[in-house]
Amino acid sequence: MAGNNVNDVELLSDWLKDTSEPHEFEEPILDDFVLQTLQFASDKFDLDVHVFILSVCIIEQYLRKRENGSVCPIDEGLILMAGLFISSKFIGGTNHLSSEDAVGFLESVTFRDYEIHMLMRSEEEILRVINFSIPLATVADHLGLLSQMYLERHKINMNLMPLCNHILQMLYVRRKKWYNELKNLYSQDEETIVAFRFLMINKFYIPAAVLLTCWHITEVKTIVDFNTAVNELQLITKIQRDHLNLAAGVILNLFEKKS
Known part of the structure; x- marks a missing residue:
């Protein structure tokens, strides 16, 4: 137990010393309506605030990097739910968002038909563009x-x-x-x-x-x-x-x- 306490103190000390994020801050991209939709989905599926915050980070990181290398149109709804889907898996624990629920939610707010493979493809696209770089802490x-x-x-x-x-x-x-x-x-x-x-x-x-x-x-x-x-x-x-x-x-x- 004593050893664990020492380790905790050392980790806390390191955390306090390093005040800067490992990257330059960039202005927010997502509009209020998009963020409200993301929050609504998080609340609907009882996802932790960490999932919501991380999904914002992932989606905005994807959009910034994509702007520099692609002119192909994207389905914003799919990107939104894929970002939340990735975040829920990364945080883990009770924060489970199934692909069926994600697609069902997307259909309910867009009144369009989606398939699970479309969500999976968007997930792969996001991870590829951000080079699988997901923040360890938010x-x-x-x-x-x-x-x-x-x-x-x-x-x-x-x-x-x-x-x-x-x-x-x-x-x-x-x-x-x-x-x-x-x-x-x-x-x-x-x-x-x-x-x-x-x-x-x-x-x-x-x-x-x-x-x-x-x-x-x-x-x-x-x-x-x-x-x-x-x-x-x-x-x-x-x-x-x-x-x-x-x-x-x-x-x-x-x-x-x-x-």
Whole structure:
């Protein structure tokens, strides 16, 4: 047991040291309606938020790489469900989406006929184009670890993950809106534009902003001093509190509008 604890501490230490994602951040591609459809499918089949987030990553990665090498038309519905299908298999566990269910859902929302072999062909096409490169961790994983670490550190007996995941999912469904809003706020001059780029490749930026949003609307702020909490997040993420507060403010605004 002691050995496992040491390994856990070492892994956590490595995770905290590496703040950047292994690639440049690229602007969102998928429109709100497409993301809402993807979310609807995820909810219908009780798929974890990790499946939804990963499917967005896979689909957008495919679309970016495909733009550079193909002019053939694609069936957007098939690509959407194939991305979700791949993601559900990759995450595994109880997140099982059968090919029959995927095709049935696609037919119900498009009023068109599809065959399972068409889904399989789209799955193969996506994996080939992205060169089988599927992220091992997403923003949902970083959010879970950050939340767990903070709650354990302060001995807070409260499960924030359902709300955090709900906020994250809402944020992803409206990705273009919050991204463009933040981008506009950071478009004052070259210095702020560069700062925004660095923020968007920091793997803690969105998780920390979501966690901060969660604190704003729960009882955590009555348990832990809010300024202390934000200062600690700043220390962990290496992101100045002004940036975190600004991002949380944008998310809160979106959350309140939706509610």
